[in-house]
Amino acid sequence: QLIRIGGFAPEEIDAAMLPIVGMEEPYRYRNKAQFPIGADKDGNPVAGFYASRTHEIIPVRDCVLGVEQNRAVLDAVLAWMRDYGAAPYDEASGTGLIRHVLIRYGFSTGQLMVCLIINGTGIPAKERLIDALCTISGMTGISVNINQDRTNVILGDKTKTIWGQPCITDSIYLRECETFQRTSTSVRYQISPQSFYQVNPFQTEKLYSLALEYAGLTGKETVWDLYCGIGTISLFLAQRAGKVYGVEIVPQAVEDARRNAGTNGITN
Numbered sequence: 001q002l003i004r005i006g007g008f009a010p011e012e013i014d015a016a017m018l019p020i021v022g023m024e025e026p027y028r029y030r031n032k033a034q035f036p037i038g039a040d041k042d043g044n045p046v047a048g049f050y051a052s053r054t055h056e057i058i059p060v061r062d063c064v065l066g067v068e069q070n071r072a073v074l075d076a077v078l079a080w081m082r083d084y085g086a087a088p089y090d091e092a093s094g095t096g097l098i099r100h101v102l103i104r105y106g107f108s109t110g111q112l113m114v115c116l117i118i119n120g121t122g123i124p125a126k127e128r129l130i131d132a133l134c135t136i137s138g139m140t141g142i143s144v145n146i147n148q149d150r151t152n153v154i155l156g157d158k159t160k161t162i163w164g165q166p167c168i169t170d171s172i173y174l175r176e177c178e179t180f181q182r183t184s185t186s187v188r189y190q191i192s193p194q195s196f197y198q199v200n201p202f203q204t205e206k207l208y209s210l211a212l213e214y215a216g217l218t219g220k221e222t223v224w225d226l227y228c229g230i231g232t233i234s235l236f237l238a239q240r241a242g243k244v245y246g247v248e249i250v251p252q253a254v255e256d257a258r259r260n261a262g263t264n265g266i267t268n
Contacts, residue, residue: 045081045088076132084125106170112138115193141165175209196229231257
């Protein structure tokens with residue numbers, strides 16, 4: 001892009017760019033997955049991903065970028081839908097109940113969260129779904145998010161926890177920037193279905209550690225973290241700064257950020 005759009009010569013790029021900090025094993029790293037739910041030609045519920053430039057669902061239950069637990073979750077949800085008549089959402093008519101399945105996983109804790117996005121206010125045979133999902137290792141919280149709008153936006157404004165905890169916990173560790181080995185310094189985060197959280201925790205640790213090193217903080221600075229979300233970067237930088245201000249428009253994210261600061265004993 002720098003050559004094609006920016007007009008730089010290749011040799012300029014080679015001279016100026018630092019080496020790319022890559023992943024050793026770029027699979028099974030995503031800590032979040034959002035699967036749309038629809039019906040196949042026989043009316044059976046399916047989960048997967050949208051075909052390019054369409055909202056036609058290509059059935060996929062196991063993407064190798066996501067964690068292996070995703071498949072177990074989708075198998076349980078689809079079986080429950082078939083057994084108890086929970087109809088998949090139909091965009092054309094605006095009918096049906098189950099719109100998306102949102103899955104989050106905490107790599108440092110092994111905690112798993114499932115949120116069903118529904119076109120309604122409740123689900124049938126709730127206990128049967130809970131029983132099925134709770135057989136999956138690490139299950140920590142199950143919730144439903146209500147979205148009854150005719151929209152492409154996935155999440156609605158209201159989420160109800162139907163079992164377990166409303167959040168999962170994960171940690172981001174500081175890394176030594178020369179070797180990118182983890183140190184013992186970490187920040188713990190509580191993550192709700194609506195939280196913004198980097199989807200690749202391994203590269204996030206490298207990215208945040210480099211940002212902290214490049215900032216060259218001495219402990220006297222005031223840092224502004226714009227669009228701070230749940231405070232991932234804010235709390236990371238607070239370990240070295242005099243004071244950090246996080247700026248965010250989403251009320252739930254602000255609540256999460258304040259709670260995360262308290263969890264980590266960060267007061268600045």
